[in-house]
Amino acid sequence: IIDGDSVASCVMMNGENSKLIGFTLKNGFTNAETYGGAITVQEDSEISNCLLVENYNEESLYQSSIIIWGGDNVTFNHLTIFNNYGDGGYANGIVWLEPSSNDTLNLSHTIFYDFEQYGGDSPVENFINCYSGSEPLFCDPDNGDYTLAENSPCVGIGENSANIGAFGVGCEAINLAPVLATIEDQQIAEDSVLTIGVSATSILGYSMSFTATSDTSDVEVSLEDTNLTATPSLNWFGSSVITVIATDENELFDTTGFTLTV
Helix, strand or coil: CEECCCCCCCEEECCCCEEEECCEEECCEECCCCCCCCEEECCCEEEEEEEEECCEECCCCCCCCEEEECCCEEEEEEEEEECCECCCCCCCCEEEECCCCCCEEEEECCECCCEEEECCCCCEEEEECCECCCCCCEEEHHHCEEEEECCCCCCCCCHHHCCCCCCCEEECCCCCCCEECCCCCEECCCCCCEEEECCEECCCCCCEEEEEEECCCCEEEEEECCEEEEEECCCCCCEEEEEEEEEECCCCEEEEEEEEEC
């Protein structure tokens, strides 16, 4: 682990044909225009199988984790660039300043957000089997585990079925369906109405819709937004099982139920 301790950028690649392989770079910091929060590249370099996480670039224009400065031939393989910070759009990206037409960037099997060039000419850009989506499905990133879940979109899609990113599979498939909150059984007096809230969470942050049904025609169920109303028929008493379904925009769903006793 190379830890910038929130006071300095983690690595400066300023030696000819430098290599950085198999490191975690975290807590890097810079407010210099030509430095990356985690890595600054100034010479021909190779960086492979590295995790870049929780680095901060507060410089107002680029705000990138990796900055390549000037003319270089650079190779990035199997990097995971995630959960870095900056006010601009490239906190989890790569920025190249003033490249020449003879320069080459080889970027493969890497999880990152974006690439941007400022100034210079048009370098050769070889981008192969990278992932820039919003949800790579890490096992437990909140606790520092950036291995991939079995159903990650980064698993097995690279060259020769290689995984994308710095790490392989580290946990079983993550449930992507919505998860409904449990609703306790309810009891109301005869000829009264039940109104309760329903809620669900989506690990991918998808929008969700709710439906509800009753197993008896004597209890009418309706939903307005996330408020469920159950209205028994006049003078009816007994019990009814009410089923609630949450469905996300990908048609994945979860179901829960409760018993209403009148």
